[in-house]
Amino acid sequence: MNMTNALLLFAACTSLAPTAMAATGHAHEHGVASLNVARSGGSLLIELDGPLDNFVGFEHAPRNAEQKRRLADALAILREPARVVNLPAAAACRLVDAAVAEPFAEKPGAAHDAGDENHADLEANWHFECANAAALDGFEVTLFKHFPRLGKLRVQVAGDGGQSAQTLRPASAQVGF
Amino acid sequence: MIRLLPLALASLWNRRLTAGLTVIVVALSVSLLLGVERLRNDARESFASTVSRTDLIVGARSGPVQLLLYSVFHIGDATNEVSWPAVQRIAARQEVAWVVPLSLGDSHRGFRVVGTTPDFFRHYRYGDGRRIGFAAGRPFADVFEAVVGAEVAARLGYREGARITLAHGSGEHVAEHGDKPFSVVGVLAPTGTPVDRSVLVSLESIEAIHLDWQGGAPIPGLKIAPEMVRKFDLAPKRVTAALVGLENRAMVFRLQRAINEDTREPLLAILPGVTLDQLWDVVGIGARVLLAVSALVVAVGLAGLVAVMVASLGERRRELAILRALGAGPRDVFFLVAAESVLLTLAGCVLGVALVQVLVFSMAAWLQANYGLAVSPGWPVGREWMLLGAVMLAGLLASLVPALRAYRQSLADGMMVRM
Amino acid sequence: MERVATTPGRALELRGLRFAWPGQAPCIDIPGFPVAAGERCFLHGPSGSGKTTLLSIVGGVLSPREGRVCVLGEDLAQLSARARDRFRADHIGFVFQLFNLIPYLSMQDNILLACRFSAARRKRIAAAGSTPLAEARRLAARLDLPANLLARPAMTLSVGQQQRVAAARALIGRPGLIIADEPTSALDADRQTRFLDLLLSECDAAGATLLFVSHDRRLSAHFDRVVDLSALNQAAKEVAS
Structure with missing residues (x-):
């Protein structure tokens, strides 16, 4: 019954909870990636961030032709938004901008966590503009089909209708606004 | 078989105790x-409707849940603060529409004092985007002016023009800022949020009452x-803390990210x-455990019901034998x-629902006052x-136990009980 | 289902009837026992003569191992347990020695209880142009039960009143066969006679066959025919000898 104390207890425990990671960046947890979805009217911004392992199966600079090919394949998929998300056709969305941070690129400062020998992350973001915002009531994330090592997406949604935290899995990959 | 229902009712009434x-x-x-x-x-709904838009x-950098709880729900205390220039830097960014700073730490007779700016009344939203309304008066405009929440006004009997003094800290160790009284200039309409239990003053007022203080005590x-x-x-x-719109x-x-990665101050x-x-997600685990325990208590209640029904069968052998003589089959007895x-x-279910209504109705005010939980009867x-x-399904399954026993008993007894 | 009218011959006929409880010697062995429709038959049955078992078989609660049990022209052995229950509800009225009534129901509800389990009884009452309630009140009046007791719980009635309520319940809706098992043994001599008179006259009025079971031979004078169960039941003889 004492909800206040219960909440305080949980608040004290937050350092154990994944929520604390928001402060320092993100958890590096294999099989899990985070997806930020921000929406204002017809503008839709989607950000993906997760361990590189989820997408290519290794987390170091590619050492052979096979690994190079896998990395190139993964980046190619992410650069094609139709293979990442399935937006409702009625919303008439078009891609305005897409950026996929290439890990292990030679440009200094562009690659995140590339210096870390054991961990590397992959980051990407997409910006859509939708002509019919009213029809944009949610969308399906199709990443799981292309990246079988990805088991879970922690989604943060911020939009005109409110904010929410959602968890997607291959079996239930629908983001709702 | 439906013809047996009046008989079942009469039998229950006979054993009404x-x-x-x-x-x-x-x-x-x-x-x-x-x-x-x-x-x-x-609880979830009332928390969710406390802050919107x-x-x-x-x-200051701490846990996200901790920040949420102390800034909006007035649960727990901040361990650190945000510098005013940092707030101003955020407000100056072009993507920012408004910033409402919050300064906590003082109290008035058990209610929290919130130092803020008049923008609070303009931008704070609760429920599905509702604004704060004034039951009487106006926002504070000057030092030593205060606006009180609906519950503060109701419980302490404040109206416009009331004179109040604030205290440093909250809880048991408070020191009165007795030399600098405030006058109440506004009373807010009820919102069902912690705002109802707040005394709102300007940031300048907070500075003013602490001018001759240092480290939580008068100099x-x-x-x-x-x-x-x-x-x-x-x-x-x-x-x-500060609320940002x-x-x-998008x-x-x-x-x-920009705020969290700001190197000038850990925010x-x-x-x-x-x-x-x-x-x-975390509290939900506890709530589910509580629900599971309650479900077990229901199971215990139904087990008691089965025990009472089975125990009654012994003294009802003659009654059931009479029904058999009148043409009732073992199935009728079972039914x-x-x-x-x-x-x-x-x-039990009907009475339980009624009991919840009575409990919720009688405890709503107390829960709201002490825990900020808006529970509604209905x-x-x-x-x-x-x-x-x-x-009901569990009750139906439980009913099979005495019913099967009665079925077998009436098969064995027939029309005549040899006792 | 109107067997009463269409079977003028036999109300009850037992033939080659044998019954044994599991793992025990037969306790019922009756080569033949007919009761004519409308007959008042006194069955003399001391304890140990297999009386309770026999009545359970005739009532259709027990099923015999061998032989025929024809009640009002229906061979009970051919019926399912459910159909026998239904048959008992429709065509047989029972009066026992004691504890005939549901204690917490009123006198009236106890009488009506027989109609609750039998659509056929309700139909017959309707065919006679009456209602169950009116019929219950009529029978109560005929059996010397004051109208002001109708709403009283059965447990507040005297034993004599209770037996008459049981008789009214057995008779309501005109079943073809009334089986009375020591109905008077809890009553004193005066009341025994009065109860018997009422029961006999109401059975006559309803055209019902009466099978009256008792160990008390003094009552047998009122009956058309007296049968000794220990003579009838070969199994009982073996036990006795």
């Missing part, structure tokens, strides 16, 4: 189950009269709705005893119906 006690046991367990579910739901909450020998404070610089130095919500994650920006969901058990469960909704259905 044990039947009544059984119903009460079932009703208490059902009301516990429904009460926990109602509290779980209403605020895109980010910014505070010995230094006394600055209220009329003198205006001569000092009352610009805020630090605040506890954006011009374009930018919220970029701004959050934390959270999305309140997201953090609340994450908090609920009769099962119907009695199900009727007891049904009565018919069961959604999942509560499902729970009631589950209880």
Whole structure:
């Protein structure tokens, strides 16, 4: 019954909870990636961030032709938004901008966590503009089909209708606004 | 078989003492189950409706849940503060539409004092985007003016023009700022949020009452009269947290990252709705455990019902034999005893629902006052119906135990009981 | 289902009837026992003569291992347990020695209880242009039960009143066969006679066959025919000898 104390207890425990990671960046947890979805009217911004392992199966600079090919394949998929998300056709969305941070690129400062020998992350973001915002009531994330090592997406949604935290899995990959 | 129902009712009425006690046991367990579910739901809803249309909450770096709880729900205390220049830097960003700073730490007779700016009344939203309304008066405009929440006004009997003094800190160790009284200039309409339990003053007022203080205590020998404070610089130095609204919500994650990665001051920006969901993922485990325990209590209640029904069969052998002589089959006897058990469960559920209404009705004010939980009486909704259905199903299954026993007993006894 | 009218011959006929409880010697062995429709038959049955078992078989609660049990022209052995229950509800009225009534129901509800389990009884009452309630009140009046007792719970009635309520319940809806098992043994001599008179005259009025079982031979004078169960039941003889 004492909800206040219960909440305080949980608040004290937050350092154990994944929520604390928001402060320092993100958890590096294999099989899990985070997806930020921000929406204002017809503008839709989607950000993906997760361990590189989820997408290519290794987390170091590619050492052979096979690994190079896998990395190139993964980046190619992410650069094609139709293979990442399935937006409702009625919303008439078009891609305005897409950026996929290439890990292990030679440009200094562009690659995140590339210096870390054991961990590397992959980051990407997409910006859509939708002509019919009213029809944009949610969308399906199709990443799981292309990246079988990805088991879970922690989604943060911020939009005109409110904010929410959602968890997607291959079996239930629908983001709702 | 439906013709047996009046007989089942008459039989239960004949055993009304044990039947009544059984119903009460079932009703208490059902009301516990429904009460926990109602509290779980209403708590979540009342928390979720406390803050809306605020895109980010910014505070000193700590845990996101901790920041959410102390800044908006007034639960717990901040361990660190945000410098005023940092707030100003955020406000100056072009994607930011508004910033409402919050300065906590003082109290008035158990209620929190919130130092803020008049923008609070313009931008703070609750529920599905509702604004704060004034029941009487106006926002504070000057030092030593205060606006009180609906519950503060109701409980302490404040109206416009009332004179109040604030205290440093909250809880047991408070030191009165007795030399600098405030006048109440506005009373807010009820919102069902912690705002109802707040005393709102300007950031300058917070500075003013602490001019002659240092480290949480008055500086010995230094006394600055209220009329003198205006001569000092009352610009805020630090605040506890700030609510931030954006011009374009699509930018919220970029701004959050920019604030969190700001190297000038360790800050934390959270999305309140997201953090609340994450908090609920954790609290939800506890709530589910509580619900599971309540379900076990219902199982205990139904076990008691089975025990009472089975025990009654011994003294009802003659009654059941008479029914057999009149042409009732063992199936009729089965149905009769099962119907009695199900009727007891049904009565327990109905009484349990009524009990929850009474409890919620009588405890709503107390829960609101002490825990900030807005619980509402009313018919069961959604999942509560499902729970009631589950209880009835369990009652139906439990009724098979005495019914089967009666069936076998009446097969053996026939029309005549040899006793 | 109107067997009363269409079977003028036999109300009850037992032939080659044998029954044994599991793992025990036969306790019923009756080569033949007919009772004519409308007959008042006194069955003299001391304890140990297999009386309770026989009545359970005739009532259709027990099923015999061998032989025929024809009640009002229906061979009970051919019926399912459910159909036998239904048959008992429709065509047989029972009066036992004691504890005939549901204690917490009123006198009236106890009488009506027989109609609750039998659509056929309700139909017959309707065919006679009456209602169950009116019929219950009529029978109560005929059996010397004051109208002001109708709403009283059965447990507040005297034993004599209770037996008459049981008789009214057995008779309501005109079943073809009334079986009375020691109905008077809890009554004093005066009341025994009065109860018997009422029962006999109401059975006559209803056209019902009466099978009256008792160990008390003094009552047998009122009956058309007296049968000794220990003579009838070969199994009982073996036990006795």
